[in-house]
Amino acid sequence: MTVIIFTFNPQLLYLELSENISSDINSNTNISSSFISDSSMQCVAFPAVNVFTAVERLKLFRKICGTIDDSTLKQEFANYEIYKKDVSTFTTFSQKYASSLPKLSKMVLQYGTIPDTSVSSESLFSIAGYMAHNNGRTRALGTSGFKATVDYIETQLKSKTNFHVFKEEFAVPVGIRREPVLTSTIAGVDKNYTYETDFRMIFSSAPADFLIPIRLTIIPNSGCEDEDWQRATPYPANGSIAIVVHDQNCSVQQKSIVAQKYNINGLLLYNNINSTSLPFAVAAENITYIAMTVSYEVGSQLSEAVQNHVSTNPHVRMFMVPGNMQRVNISSENLCADIPTGNRTQTIVIGSHSDSIENGSGINDNGSGAMATLVLALNMANLLQTSFYEKYMYRIRFCWWGAEERNMYGSFHHVEQANITTVEGNRLKDYLMMLNFDMLASPNYYFGIHQGNGLPDIVSSKVRNGSERIAQIFRNWFDQENLPWDNSSLGLLSDHVPFLVSGIPCGGLFTGADGHKTLEQRDRYDRMLGHGYGGIAKASFDPCYHETCDTIENTNPFAFETMVKAAAYTIETFARMSNLYQYLYE
Known part of the structure; x- marks a missing residue:
């Protein structure tokens, strides 16, 4: 090697x-x-x-x-x-255990050579990368990249399967950062100023949102003494936005304390020298008015306007809310596809999230899981339409969740709807189990199997036991193929969570995020897979987790293909069980 x-x-x-x-x-x-x-x-x-x-x-x-x-x-x-050596090595490695795989897993093993029904790992990741690269380099909630990803998966399902494909739309309440606002009205002309260029918030400022402009007044000298405020122009300062020079005659804290006495609505502090820099300033605690620093240019313009147009009383409007956040609703969607056969009151759910974080393409997280689920769906559809492949007794439902990176909003929405619907096949009681595939191609991978043990008390003991039995089927496959594996906590940070807490056993695979590979893991994987395949000890499983560098270069195709085969084997094993309910719950 x-x-x-x-x-x-x-x-x-x-x-x-x-x-x-x-x-x-x-x-x-x-x-x-x-x-x-x-x-x-x-x-x-x-x-x-x-x-x-x-x-x-x-x-x-x-x-x-x-x-x-x-x-x-x-x-x-x-x-x-x-490249040539790797392909040869992988082909030999794959052929070593191909004969023992169930039919679905064998089909997946060949997916690079079945263009009509499958997609190779290279093209899969290229597709996910293309969706992000050509849509602002992200597939986050509310972006064109997310929409393009869902549209692509939907097109593949509708053109290459006979599955029942449907969407679930929902709204996600999110906080949108709003920058502070400063506008002026002078002689009937409105002007907007630029945050961090023309003005900046003063620390300890109170919030404000003036629906109408407020008149300006100039405080002479430095605004350090009461007599300065008693000579405000125009007078009095009460209820006004006060313009005060920023100088060394007294501290900003002192200026703000004196200003508090005169019941002003706001304070604009500006440099007394011609400089483009904006001073950082801290006011006294518990002031009750909004306070900003403005540039020398803006302060001079406003002061001159007040002095030259006292009769017209120039006004400004100031806005700043706590945290500068505004709550808005952003629409998103889940995409699901049901096989046409099987008992719909006994459904196996297979899911992956199709969104990414805002500042990255999310090719490993979770383009890998979303594309793996697509591979599994396309190959299953091909097999189920052949005469030799026995139909499953259970219905399989594939889902691609939206807004996982927003507190798993899509999967929670799905489970909430399943809790209240009376439509047979869509009720929560119609679900037997759920498999979640999130991050299957980490570059410094480990073969993680989500286990039921160690889940918090919010998950019932019956569900923990069922989840552990799901994990055992995954372990069986890795053991029989002489592949290394590690237990991985299901945790409460991915789309299996709403199913777990609603009484549905869950399982899945995971190749690692920001955790670090141990020396023992590296040596064990090296020993079982060959030198070099153990990865890098003491380094992150995915050094680009939730980073902009989570691109196609941030994936390990060997890990991805191994995990997809493990998933295929496990899905078919569960789908062929005659007593799946008893296996999971009794």
Whole structure:
């Protein structure tokens, strides 16, 4: 097995190489010796399988191993054909256990060569990346990227399956940040000012939202003394927005305390020198008026307007609410697809969320899970339409949840509707179990199996036991294929949560997020899969979790394909059980 070694910034990660790995490097790579400058402390990059060339793939390790210049990469790896070696290795590895897989899993094993009914891992991730890249680099709630993702999945299902496909629309209440507002009206002309350029909030300011403009008044001198305020122009200052110079004659706290006596509605503090910078200022605690600093230019313009147009009384409008947040509703949707056969009062739900965070493409989180669920659905549809494939006694419902990154709003909406509906097949009591696939392609992966043990008391003991029995089927597959695995807590942070707390046993797979791989895990995976496949000890499973770098380069195709096969095996195993209810609940 080929292992690639990088020098790296020792402040980021330390990993000691064993002698046999060093020997493997010397005999199996043509990397120049100058690139390996330190033989004792290096960053080990495990090989990704089946999709990326060396240069494309190794870009990911900038985040783990420090900055690696593109030109250096191209020079060092120009003649290094790891892509071909990886494909050959993976093909051999897959064929080793293909004969023991159920039909659905065998079909999934071949999905790269069945263009009419399946999608390869490369094209799957490319699709998810394309949806994000061409729609603001995100698939977050309310974005065109999210809509494009759901539309693509819906089109695939409607064109390639005979499933019943439907959407569930819902509204998500969210807080939208509103920047403070400052506008002026001088001689009938309105002007809007730019936050952080023309003005800034003063710390300890009270909130305000003036529906109508408030008159301006100038406080002479520095506004440090009562006599300054008693000479306000126009007089009195009460109920006005006061303009006060920001200088060194007294502190902002003192100015704000004196201002409090005169019942002003607001305070505008401006520089006394011609500068484009905005001062940071802190007022006294418990002031009852809104307070802002403004630039020298804005302060001078407003002061001049007051002095020149006293008879017209220039006005300003100021706005700032606590936290600068406004509650709005954003529409979103779940997408579900039911197979046409099976008992609809005994349904197996298979789900993944189709949204991402706002500042990233979310290709691993959760393009990997969403596309895995699509692969499973398309292959199942193909099998169910053949004459040789026996139909399931249970109905299978595939769902792609919206707004998971917004407190799992989509899956909670689905369960809430299932709790109140009387439509047979859509009732909560019609659901036997739920499988959740969230993050299946972490670059520094582990094969995580969600376990029922360790769930909080909010989940009933019956549901915990049923969830543990689901986990056991996953473990059986990994054991019989001699693959490593680890227990992973179901936790309360993904779309299985509303099902769990509503009495439905749940399970699923997970390749890791911001947790760190242990040395024991790295060594165990190396031992069972081959050197290099163990990954990087003491590094994040997904260094780009909830980051902008969660792109196609942030995925491990070997982990993804392994997890999809495990999911296929497990789904078919449950679908073929004659006593699934008893297995889960008794």
